[in-house]
Amino acid sequence: MKVKNIIWIGVLYVLFSCQSDPGRQSLSQMEFTVDSSRLAPLIKDRSSGLQYCPPAGWVRALPASFRSCIDTSYYGSLPQTVNVFKDSASTAFLVVSVYPGETGNVGDLNQYRLNQQSPWQDARKARFEHHQMLFGQLLLQSPRWVSFRLFIQRENRPVRFDYFVSRSVYQNEVRKIESSIGSINTLSSFN
Numbered sequence: 301m302k303v304k305n306i307i308w309i310g311v312l313y314v315l316f317s318c319q320s321d322p323g324r325q326s327l328s329q330m331e332f333t334v335d336s337s338r339l340a341p342l343i344k345d346r347s348s349g350l351q352y353c354p355p356a357g358w359v360r361a362l363p364a365s366f367r368s369c370i371d372t373s374y375y376g377s378l379p380q381t382v383n384v385f386k387d388s389a390s391t392a393f394l395v396v397s398v399y400p401g402e403t404g405n406v407g408d409l410n411q412y413r414l415n416q417q418s419p420w421q422d423a424r425k426a427r428f429e430h431h432q433m434l435f436g437q438l439l440l441q442s443p444r445w446v447s448f449r450l451f452i453q454r455e456n457r458p459v460r461f462d463y464f465v466s467r468s469v470y471q472n473e474v475r476k477i478e479s480s481i482g483s484i485n486t487l488s489s490f491n
Contacts, residue, residue, distance in 0.1 A: 330428040330435070332482025339479050340385070344487055347382050348398050348459040350452070353483040355476030358385040358394060366393050370464055374419055374445060379460060391466035392473050394480070399458045420447075431485045446470050448477060452484070 339353035361384045369390045378397050385394040424439040436451040450461040461484070465473050 330430045332430070332478055333475075334479045334482035335475065336479075338476040339483060342483075343383065345382060345396065346487065347380075348396065349454055349487055350459060351483075351485055351487050352396075352461075353480055354385040354394050355387075355392070355473060355480045357476075358387050358392065360384070361386040361393075363395075365390065366395055366464075369393070370445070371419070374442070374447070374464070375462060378462075387469070387473070389469070391469045393462070393464040395460075395462040395464070397460045397462070399460070419444075430482070433484075433486065443467070448481070450481065450484075 338356050340356050340358060342351055342353050344351045363381045363384050365386060366384050369386075370393065375395070378395065379399040381395060381397050383394075383396040386392065419442050420440040421443070422439075422441040426437045426439075428435050428437070434453040436453075438447075438449040440447040440449060444467060446465050446467060448461075448463040450463075452459045452461070461481075463477050463480070465477065
């Protein structure tokens with residue numbers, strides 16, 4: 301019995317030490333199923349240097365509409381908001397923000413921790429590459445909302461994409477969100 305316990309402790313130690321050392325984590329290429337029927341028209345955003353498609357049915361909105369529906373404790377301090385999109389019922393939002401003048405490693409998600417005041421009950425972290433860009437992702441969940449928070453490393457400044465979806469419509473929107481995330485790419489031209 302003692303030998304089994306020692307083996308399990310060794311296995312757990314190896315697993316946890318590999319997860320806690322960012323240098324040891326392998327960075328995977330992420331593939332997304334992009335269904336153009338689930339996407340709104342392409343947005344070319346010069347302030348972020350990216351192009352992307354919001355989910356189908358989500359239209360451009362004022363930041364105030366987002367802030368009136370979602371308590372600040374769900375998104376914390378947002379950097380400079382560039383674009384906001386929402387569904388017709390205000391149950392799903394995409395907020396795109398840039399960090400002007402900042403450089404940082406978006407792959408380092410260890411700085412994001414849940415505390416007792418956080419409305420999120422679960423946070424899952426991932427790092428991946430897509431279209432030759434480094435992404436850091438937090439999947440945040442509460443009884444009311446699910447959020448995909450993406451940090452994208454750009455040359456001059458990090459960019460943040462926040463997809464907020466009410467649990468009541470999550471199943472209907474998750475494939476649109478996958479397609480939207482898969483559409484994020486560098487601007488083909490700055491003309």
